[in-house]
Amino acid sequence: MPKLDRRLFLKGAALIGCSAAAHPLMNSMTFAALPGENRLVVIILRGAMDGLDAIQPYGDPMLGKLRRSLSVGPEGGALDLDGFYALHPRLELLLPLWQRGELAFAHAVSTPYRDKRSHFDGQDLLEAGTGNDLPVDWRVGGWLNRLLQATPGAAAETAYAVGVEQMRILAGKAAHLSWAPRASLKLSPQAQMLLEHVYHDDPLFRAAAQDAVQISGETTDIGRNPGPTADAEALAAFAASRLNAESRIAAFSIPGWDSHANQHAVLGRGLDRLAAAILKLREGLGPNWGRTAVLAMTEFGRTVRENGSGGTDHGTGGALLMAGGAIRGGRAFGDWPGLGEGQLYAGRDLMPVRDIRAYAAWAMHGLFGIGQDRLERTIFPGLDLGGDPAMLA
Structure with missing residues (x-):
């Protein structure tokens, strides 16, 4: 059976301008144990979430002028938060968290990555936690692995990589275990059409794409679909179970955010999954939710102007979504x-x-007592922490 791998898929994906890094087959989870009772969950949103649509700064009059077909603000169905920002209607289930002070965000954030706007490079920089020195030297490890090495009392043997592809955020010298759960991979109808379009005229790659669809076990038949948020909820439930045991840090990814066309549908599905994952974490963690910070991070933002296909293209500044009982929520952070x-x-x-x-670093400083010098020099080399955003309750 032909094998569909990251390198081969990239060749075909380049035909339509999308990186394989945004592909829905790429997912994984990692865990780490540290002393104390506080918990951190990092959710990587693969494919570059459009933060300007997820959390709409409708109070800026230019947003509506630059995005005439995308819904903007309460008039477009979004949920007002503070008179300037509005929550995308597909995140409505998270509105009670905002009202309870358990949901917040920061706009106009990014890694040091600039200009090339490649999903692979952007995600590598996000997970490496280093500066814009591509290609990333993974011998120094990802920032979670460097955290394990730099933290006294960290139990490296209880750090795991779970899923089909190890997240590089945990790559490095600190020991960790791997486990592939007995769970089927799900390909959405959109992803199936993507594969069919990319490989239509290439018999070898077309066969590989058909195999991937068959392996995924999902068809466009709604009656056979276990639910569009089932995978995200399963990841979150498993993460909560580990965090209720010995683990204190969990990281997993939610793919499918590359909204070059038909952004209304693409982003909506992604936001459904993100909201479902956060609510499942809250449910599963129970009392431990009050000691948990969730950071949903994406590799870069998207263009301010919409394109001619009802979508947006790869950009720079994006949005960071924060949740959890340990978050000082109900507010926007940053300028x-x-x-x-x-x-x-x-x-x-x-x-x-x-x-x-800097937000991830200040979260680790407040949750786990990691020193600022260690954060700037070892865990996030070259980072200027700047002032404390006071994001933790």
């Missing part, structure tokens, strides 16, 4: 750079105002 003339990065993207690594 808003504006969308007016001269305020955009490269004349097209939301201008980054803060390194997304």
Whole structure:
């Protein structure tokens, strides 16, 4: 049976401008045990979530002018948060968390990655936690692995990589175990059409794509679909069970955010899965939710202007979503750079105002007592932490 791998898929995916890094087959989980009772969950949103749509800064008048077919603000069905920002209607289930102070966000964040806008490179930088020195040298490991090496009392033998492809966020010298659960991979109808389109004229790759669809066990028959959020909920439930035991850090990914076309549907499905995962974490963690911070991070944002296909293209500044009882929620963190003339990065993207690594670092400082010098030099080399955003309750 032909094998569909990351390298081969990239060749075909380049035909339509999408990276295999945004492909729904790529998923994994990692866990780590540290001293104490606080917990951190990192959710990697693979494919570049459009933060300007997920959490809409409708109070900036330029947003509506630059996005005429995408819904903007309460008039477009979004849920007002504070008179300036509004929550995408597909995140409505998370609104009670905002009202209880368990949901927050930071706009205009990014890694140091700039200009090339490659999913693979952007995700590598996000998981490596290093500066813009591509290609990433994985011999130094991902930032979670460096955290294990730098933290006294960390139980490296209880760090796991779970799934079909190990997340590089845990790559490195600190020992970890791997486990592949007996769970089928799910391909959405959109992903099936993507594979069919990419490999239609290539018999070898077409056969591999058909095999991938067959392996996924999912068809367009709604009656056979276990539910669009089932996989995300399963990942979150398993993460909660580990966090209720010895683990204190969990990381997993939710793919499928590359919304070059038909963003309304693509982003909506992604937000459904993200909301379901966060709520399942809250349910599964029970009392431990109050000691948990969840950071949902993406490799980069998307263009401010919509394109001609009802979508948005690869950008720079994005959004970080935060949840959990340990989060000082019900508010937006960071400065808003504006969308007016001269305020955009490269004349097209939301201008980054803060390194997304700083939020992860301040979370680890507050949750686990990791020193600032260690965070800037060892775990996130080259990071300027800047002032404490006071994101933890």
